[in-house]
Amino acid sequence: MTSPEPRLVEVRKNILKQNDLTARALRTRFRGAGVFVVSLVSSPGSGKTTFLEKTLTSLRPRYRVAALVGDLATENDATRLARSQAPVKQIITGTLCHLEAAMVEKAVAEAEWNLNDLDFLFIENVGNLVCPSSYDLGEDLRMVLLSVTEGEDKPLKYPTIFNSADVAVITKNDLAAAVEFDSKAALRNIQAVRPGMKVFQVSAKTGAGLDDYLQFLAQRLTELRSTTSV
Amino acid sequence: MTSPEPRLVEVRKNILKQNDLTARALRTRFRGAGVFVVSLVSSPGSGKTTFLEKTLTSLRPRYRVAALVGDLATENDATRLARSQAPVKQIITGTLCHLEAAMVEKAVAEAEWNLNDLDFLFIENVGNLVCPSSYDLGEDLRMVLLSVTEGEDKPLKYPTIFNSADVAVITKNDLAAAVEFDSKAALRNIQAVRPGMKVFQVSAKTGAGLDDYLQFLAQRLTELRSTTSV
Numbered sequence: 122m123t124s125p126e127p128r129l130v131e132v133r134k135n136i137l138k139q140n141d142l143t144a145r146a147l148r149t150r151f152r153g154a155g156v157f158v159v160s161l162v163s164s165p166g167s168g169k170t171t172f173l174e175k176t177l178t179s180l181r182p183r184y185r186v187a188a189l190v191g192d193l194a195t196e197n198d199a200t201r202l203a204r205s206q207a208p209v210k211q212i213i214t215g216t217l218c219h220l221e222a223a224m225v226e227k228a229v230a231e232a233e234w235n236l237n238d239l240d241f242l243f244i245e246n247v248g249n250l251v252c253p254s255s256y257d258l259g260e261d262l263r264m265v266l267l268s269v270t271e272g273e274d275k276p277l278k279y280p281t282i283f284n285s286a287d288v289a290v291i292t293k294n295d296l297a298a299a300v301e302f303d304s305k306a307a308l309r310n311i312q313a314v315r316p317g318m319k320v321f322q323v324s325a326k327t328g329a330g331l332d333d334y335l336q337f338l339a340q341r342l343t344e345l346r347s348t349t350s351v
Numbered sequence: 352m353t354s355p356e357p358r359l360v361e362v363r364k365n366i367l368k369q370n371d372l373t374a375r376a377l378r379t380r381f382r383g384a385g386v387f388v389v390s391l392v393s394s395p396g397s398g399k400t401t402f403l404e405k406t407l408t409s410l411r412p413r414y415r416v417a418a419l420v421g422d423l424a425t426e427n428d429a430t431r432l433a434r435s436q437a438p439v440k441q442i443i444t445g446t447l448c449h450l451e452a453a454m455v456e457k458a459v460a461e462a463e464w465n466l467n468d469l470d471f472l473f474i475e476n477v478g479n480l481v482c483p484s485s486y487d488l489g490e491d492l493r494m495v496l497l498s499v500t501e502g503e504d505k506p507l508k509y510p511t512i513f514n515s516a517d518v519a520v521i522t523k524n525d526l527a528a529a530v531e532f533d534s535k536a537a538l539r540n541i542q543a544v545r546p547g548m549k550v551f552q553v554s555a556k557t558g559a560g561l562d563d564y565l566q567f568l569a570q571r572l573t574e575l576r577s578t579t580s581v
Binding site: 128132164165166167192193194195197216218247248249250251252268270271272274275277278279280281293296299300 | 358362394395396397422423424425427446448477478479480481482498500501502504505507508509510511523526529530
């Protein structure tokens with residue numbers, strides 16, 4: 122194998138270093154404005170957009186929410202999320218399989234949102250279980266989603282993304298019986314990769330499990346506000 | 352945004368160029384040996400391994416088959432595929448989100464398979480709808496899998512991978528009703544991205560649609576053998 126790996130690694134390191142600096146600056150701005158920022162990662166088709174739409178719709182009566190959504194192509198997800206009536210901005214990444222902090226910074230600027238007017242900002246990453254793991258976006262909480270249709274072994278096969286996330290959400294639980302999902306095995310695999318990880322089991326379709334999750338978000342916002350001077 | 356993109360692009364180009372050379376050499380070897388090589392790409396959890404296990408089991412009574420399977424971590428897939436009793440070799444990619452031709456070359460050498468003794472070689476790529484698209488593996492046919500649980504819009508959101516593939520396979524059709532899969536919309540989206548693309552709709556669980564697909568593979572092998580001197 123003669124591909125010039127060492128040079129690629131060096132260039133990647135520079136990009137990651139720049140990304141970390143931008144992410145750190147973003148995090149300081151977000152905290153200063155008292156907005157709690159949540160990013161969502163998962164493989165394509167695990168229900169990120171449906172889950173996020175449900176999240177935005179559920180939070181909106183009590184909180185000021187907005188969302189950024191990343192995709193290689195199309196504005197489909199922004200259109201879907203706009204049904205929640207929350208402000209939404211699409212980020213088109215072209216061929217890039219992840220969001221970077223600079224894209225978040227640019228999108229927030231272009232959207233002309235006043236961060237002080239927000240309680241929650243959600244960032245839906247490109248559907249990918251590999252690329253997004255190394256890129257800090259300045260978020261307070263990273264959620265990795267796993268649908269019951271994907272199989273219980275995904276945490277073992279994609280350990281890095283599960284390690285880089287703070288919380289796991291098992292989606293599409295209404296289909297669990299149809300696909301013979303082994304919930305215990307999935308939970309065991311998550312804990313094997315990231316011991317102590319908090320896990321929510323939900324169905325955006327039936328609403329099952331959403332209350333606990335929404336309460337968790339509300340509590341995290343309270344904690345953020347109590348440690349920063351807004 | 353100050354990340355050193357031009358340099359990264361240049362390094363990527365070198366890697367791709369090297370990959371193309373290795374892939375070309377592999378293709379020449381595969382053709383010379385009369386083995387028909389099929390690669391499978393899809394997002395994580397769309398049923399590649401189950402579909403491939405079914406393919407190997409179905410072909411084995413009449414053909415000599417083998418499989419390489421790529422994953423970031425774990426040998427789970429190789430273990431599952433070994434149940435088909437076909438020779439299988441796992442490729443662990445570490446943090447890399449795709450297979451490269453050099454990895455295929457190395458795995459074939461390590462497996463010590465005599466290519467002349469094979470009819471079909473299958474290569475299951477890492478679960479990813481972005482990274483694998485640019486890497487030629489020397490295959491004769493690239494199949495992109497899309498499960499009914501992932502949603503009909505995936506071809507529009509990941510056009511590059513659909514463009515780089517020769518055939519699309521819609522998997523898990525036994526779940527189509529449960530997830531209200533809109534088959535017409537999915538087919539329309541595939542054709543929008545890659546007009547004329549051949550599509551198989553299958554269920555590895557019930558066996559639906561598999562006959563057409565297996566017949567297609569057999570025909571492609573016959574064509575390959577008729578154009579090469581084995």
